[in-house]
Amino acid sequence: MSIAFDEMNGAGNTVRPAYEELARWLAEIPSDGLEFRRQEAELLFRRIGITFAVYGDTAAQERLIPFDVVPRIIAAAEWTVLERGLRQRVQAINMFLRDIYHDREILRAGLIPKELIYQNPVFRPEMNGLRIPHDVYVHIAGIDVVRTGPECFFVLEDNARTPSGVSYMLENREIMMRLFPDLFARHRVAPVERYPEELLATLASVATRSASTEPTVALLTPGVYNSAFYEHSFLADKLGIELVEGRDLIVRNEEVFMRTTEGLKRVDVLYRRVDDDYLDPLTFRPDSALGVPGLMAAYTAGNITLANAVGTGIADDKAIYSYMPDIVRFYLGEEPILKNVPTWRCREPDDLAYVLDHLKDLVVKEVHGSGGYGMLIGPASTRAQIEAFRDRLTHAPETFIAQPTLALSTCPTSTATGLAPRHVDLRPFVLTGRESVTVVPGGLTRVALQEGSLVVNSSQGGGTKDTWILHDSV
Numbered sequence: 001m002s003i004a005f006d007e008m009n010g011a012g013n014t015v016r017p018a019y020e021e022l023a024r025w026l027a028e029i030p031s032d033g034l035e036f037r038r039q040e041a042e043l044l045f046r047r048i049g050i051t052f053a054v055y056g057d058t059a060a061q062e063r064l065i066p067f068d069v070v071p072r073i074i075a076a077a078e079w080t081v082l083e084r085g086l087r088q089r090v091q092a093i094n095m096f097l098r099d100i101y102h103d104r105e106i107l108r109a110g111l112i113p114k115e116l117i118y119q120n121p122v123f124r125p126e127m128n129g130l131r132i133p134h135d136v137y138v139h140i141a142g143i144d145v146v147r148t149g150p151e152c153f154f155v156l157e158d159n160a161r162t163p164s165g166v167s168y169m170l171e172n173r174e175i176m177m178r179l180f181p182d183l184f185a186r187h188r189v190a191p192v193e194r195y196p197e198e199l200l201a202t203l204a205s206v207a208t209r210s211a212s213t214e215p216t217v218a219l220l221t222p223g224v225y226n227s228a229f230y231e232h233s234f235l236a237d238k239l240g241i242e243l244v245e246g247r248d249l250i251v252r253n254e255e256v257f258m259r260t261t262e263g264l265k266r267v268d269v270l271y272r273r274v275d276d277d278y279l280d281p282l283t284f285r286p287d288s289a290l291g292v293p294g295l296m297a298a299y300t301a302g303n304i305t306l307a308n309a310v311g312t313g314i315a316d317d318k319a320i321y322s323y324m325p326d327i328v329r330f331y332l333g334e335e336p337i338l339k340n341v342p343t344w345r346c347r348e349p350d351d352l353a354y355v356l357d358h359l360k361d362l363v364v365k366e367v368h369g370s371g372g373y374g375m376l377i378g379p380a381s382t383r384a385q386i387e388a389f390r391d392r393l394t395h396a397p398e399t400f401i402a403q404p405t406l407a408l409s410t411c412p413t414s415t416a417t418g419l420a421p422r423h424v425d426l427r428p429f430v431l432t433g434r435e436s437v438t439v440v441p442g443g444l445t446r447v448a449l450q451e452g453s454l455v456v457n458s459s460q461g462g463g464t465k466d467t468w469i470l471h472d473s474v
Helices: 017-028 033-048 076-100 114-118 166-179 181-185 195-205 229-239 295-300 324-332 349-357 383-395
Strands: 067-074 140-149 152-159 217-220 242-244 249-252 255-260 263-266 269-272 305-307 362-366 400-404 410-415 418-427 429-432 437-439 444-447 463-469
Touching (some): 033 166, 067 166, 067 410, 067 418, 076 140, 076 152, 076 429, 166 181, 166 229, 166 444, 195 217, 195 269, 195 429, 217 229, 229 242, 249 295, 349 383, 410 444
Parallel strands (some): 217 242, 217 269
Antiparallel strands (some): 140 152, 140 418, 140 429, 249 255, 255 263, 410 418
16 A cells, blocks of 8 residues: 555645645644643533444444544645536436436446346335436435545545435534634635535425425434434434424325424425335335335325435445446546546456455455445455455355555544544535535545544544635635
């Protein structure tokens, strides 16, 4: 693996322009200043109650996501390229999803093997031929981006089902503004605070009822035991909408209503944070107690909008990810602005042979995996772990892809021994509505807090940073 790009100091150990003011500020503050404010930030997060549940961890089922007080800074020109690439990619994803559930031109063209769609467990036949309001399948997208050089950005994965983390982006900014008003005063930072109103406008714009009627939007949560429940309640509060569980909703005459103290109230748009399998026990898993019986009938009748649409998980599939450059070219007739990480499809014999011969150098991922689970990081694994993974690959190669071990860029991070570089990625959020696409200026920067670690997921011990986009005018 090559040497990681230092986003603050660059390759020549000279502070890059976007970080110059931060470098001056860091040189001025007392040696214990960052640690003091880190402790203050942790206290604020505890008071607010920002937690993240970790499944399977009985010792600490709910924990704080560690927050680093040194911001990540991205110059305006760099963000302009990222924003263009994100818009392009999400547009192509929406066109791809419409196509595979309707005309399937990309399959007839032979660009994607049919079995990757039809035999995919997250492909939803129930969506075949179903008209979606304004052809928007992915209303909220979280696209994970990594950086390896000054102008080298790569998409690591697409999150088109129920992308999480935006609440931490918003809370990180609020905490930073409270703790570092002097540092903010020295920068022109693009705001992220408008995200809730932009999200609400996006959701309202795709309602199926007449524009003369103000649509009712609600957020469907699996409940308090879900790992992201804090975010669900946070967003419902910020949007000024009802937070509901499946038991709070009822379907009558193919319309969805929520129970209120004043009686039943029709719901037009459901921002659902419940996976497809659990949405409707009459259509999907009959044992689900999280969903709403009859919800799919109302959806099929065009009486409610679900955000994101049912069946979007096919775009999250890491095997499909490997075809994204072709998908962009096919639907838009353009070259991808943001490139993919080079990917070997283990379902293909030649790729599998290469991966098996180079396991110690590669990152191997389950095509349906998430959260950093079920993956192998070859350079950081023992011989026994590599051999165990080799056995899994040999028996079910179609369930894995492999990628090179990228030298993710680093940002200065506050540690127990002072500032030190730590690897980071970025999850920007893209909102697609009836007539507009909004890219939040920044996103959630995740940081691998352990020295040398490349795993940034909060479920694997990673933390977060505030992301500052410097604009000439804000």
